[in-house]
Amino acid sequence: MCRCGRCPHGAREGHRQAVAAFAALREDFAAGRGVPAGLAHSAGAARQWVSDELTLSARVLAECAAAEGAAWPAAVRRRTLTAVWTAVVALLLGQALTAIGTGWTLARTAGLTAAVVLALGVTAAAWRHPAHGGALAPVIGEDRRLSTSRAVAAGWVLAVLYAVLLLAVQLAAASGPHQRRRVLAGFELASSGGLLALLAVGCGVAVLAYGLTAGRIRSGRVQKVPAGRPRAADLLADDAGRGSLTDAQYALVNAALLALALVRLAGNPGQLPAIPWGLVILAALSGVTYLAGKSVAGGRPVILSVVRSREVGDLAAPIRTGDDIEIRGTGFVPPGAGTPDRLARTVVRIGAVHVPVPLVPVAGGFANPTDGVLTVPVPVDVEPGTVEVRVITAAGVETAAYRIDVQD
Numbered sequence: 001m002c003r004c005g006r007c008p009h010g011a012r013e014g015h016r017q018a019v020a021a022f023a024a025l026r027e028d029f030a031a032g033r034g035v036p037a038g039l040a041h042s043a044g045a046a047r048q049w050v051s052d053e054l055t056l057s058a059r060v061l062a063e064c065a066a067a068e069g070a071a072w073p074a075a076v077r078r079r080t081l082t083a084v085w086t087a088v089v090a091l092l093l094g095q096a097l098t099a100i101g102t103g104w105t106l107a108r109t110a111g112l113t114a115a116v117v118l119a120l121g122v123t124a125a126a127w128r129h130p131a132h133g134g135a136l137a138p139v140i141g142e143d144r145r146l147s148t149s150r151a152v153a154a155g156w157v158l159a160v161l162y163a164v165l166l167l168a169v170q171l172a173a174a175s176g177p178h179q180r181r182r183v184l185a186g187f188e189l190a191s192s193g194g195l196l197a198l199l200a201v202g203c204g205v206a207v208l209a210y211g212l213t214a215g216r217i218r219s220g221r222v223q224k225v226p227a228g229r230p231r232a233a234d235l236l237a238d239d240a241g242r243g244s245l246t247d248a249q250y251a252l253v254n255a256a257l258l259a260l261a262l263v264r265l266a267g268n269p270g271q272l273p274a275i276p277w278g279l280v281i282l283a284a285l286s287g288v289t290y291l292a293g294k295s296v297a298g299g300r301p302v303i304l305s306v307v308r309s310r311e312v313g314d315l316a317a318p319i320r321t322g323d324d325i326e327i328r329g330t331g332f333v334p335p336g337a338g339t340p341d342r343l344a345r346t347v348v349r350i351g352a353v354h355v356p357v358p359l360v361p362v363a364g365g366f367a368n369p370t371d372g373v374l375t376v377p378v379p380v381d382v383e384p385g386t387v388e389v390r391v392i393t394a395a396g397v398e399t400a401a402y403r404i405d406v407q408d
Contacts (some may be wrong), residue, residue: 004175012071018064022057022340029054030361042322046379051344051358057338060361065339069144069229077126077134084135088112088119088279106173107269114165118158132153133230141210144227145235148247149290152254153206156199159258163195163265170270186271194275195261198283202254203286212294222298223334225342225396239333246293253286297330301331301393303402309375321380326373327391329399331373337394343369345394348376351387355379384408 027334031049037044051210095108109118135141139154141147145284153405167186174180189196216222225239235251257279264273308317309324319325332346346357355376360368368375375389 012068014065015061018061022054022061025057026054026340026361026366027363028350030363032145036079037059047358047360048187050361051356052362054340054359055344055356057346062339062341065228073133076136078157080135081123081126084119084122088115089362096394105169110166110169110173111269113169114162115167117389118162136230138150140230141192141273142226143224143239144230144235145239146230146232147206148201148235149206149209149211149249151235152251153202155258156202157253159261160195160199163261166265167272179211180277181358183270188271191274192272194277195272196278197277197280198254199259199274199286201280203281205250205290205295208291208297209294212291216295218328220397223301223331223337223393223397225334225395226302228337237334240338244293246290250290253283256281273324299331301329301334303327303329303389303399305329305389306389306402317402319378320407321378321382321384324375325389325404326375327389327402328373330372332369332374332391332393334393334395334397340366342394346374347392348374349388349392349398351382352375353379354392378406382406 019249025034027180035046035050039049065187075363084230085324094097095104095112099105101107122135125137129137136146137148170178171183174183186192195281213222218340227234229237231242236243238247245250257275257407261275263367264275305328307326307328308319309326310316317323327348333343337343337345340359343366343398344356344359348355348357357374357376358367359366384406386405390401
């Protein structure tokens with residue numbers, strides 16, 4: 001079994017091995033196994049040692065994930081090109097079968113020619129961007145996820161280009177003035193207005209979504225963590241991999257309208273498909289809903305309270321150096337930052353001291369850090385008095401200061 005890390009299969013297998021090794025180590029620590037006997041007398045020391053070991057193992061896991069992500073573009077480029085040319089062959093077979101009894105027509109030749117031209121364009125784009133997903137490069141965002149808005153816009157661009165090329169080939173092969181006028185009439189705005197409006201809506205939503213997201217990231221109002229590699233589920237899910245209603249409805253509505261446009265084009269290849277304006281309004285409403293979801297999603301991390309972490313049987317007392325504090329709030333683990341290496345990047349700044357948040361394993365995951373609660377020790381380097389506490393997430397976003405009193 002290949003585990004070289006240089007080919008797509010080897011990188012994928014190496015990542016799986018690293019995931020299994022990390023999961024086994026985490027489960028051992030969660031069950032109390034593997035901790036040196038010399039640290040058993042100190043819960044804080046044992047917790048820090050476990051956290052350090054998990055952090056080192058998480059770095060190895062992240063390196064394997066990066067290797068798989070680097071090998072992914074080569075594999076996906078071949079697969080997309082295979083899918084594109086398979087679709088062209090399927091179109092040829094479908095036209096040949098439907099031509100039995102009716103004969104081969106100019107529209108069939110034009111449809112096949114337009115498909116070959118588009119396939120050649122996609123192939124050229126795939127070879128032009130070998131390290132960025134090949135033909136999928138235009139629909140992959142800066143966060144290395146498939147963009148729903150870009151995918152919808154790309155779908156409408158390809159559909160309109162195919163329809164225009166189809167009519168262009170028929171126009172070039174027209175045998176007389178009457179046939180040319182008939183083909184040119186298929187470009188009239190009266191019949192193509194709905195299709196062009198759908199193209200404008202798709203491209204406009206893609207541009208607005210990019211600007212809206214970029215502006216919110218720069219202002220710190222949304223936390224973005226890059227993904228390991230693009231996945232098909234990105235089109236219907238949020239950054240954390242959970243199903244997103246706004247993304248799903250936008251993708252599905254446009255997929256249905258795109259299918260309708262292609263069906264109408266197949267039924268009447270002599271003109272651009274006429275789309276009812278009611279469906280154009282439906283697409284516009286779907287786009288507005290998608291943009292509204294983008295504008296309210298996410299948010300800055302917020303500290304709501306900080307309390308002394310009290311063990312069962314401890315007396316009530318103020319916060320002192322060496323004590324554990326529990327920071328309660330929201331947004332401490334950004335969507336997509338649930339991997340061990342990214343959890344280990346969460347830091348709490350207490351005064352002038354930066355304290356890495358320790359990883360506390362439990363069966364199947366981690367008890368610390370979580371999105372709403374962080375537990376960290378107060379270092380002895382913290383000066384007694386009023387100090388500010390801030391949380392810095394894996395996305396690099398820092399919370400507003402929260403003041404606590406530290407006593408000797």
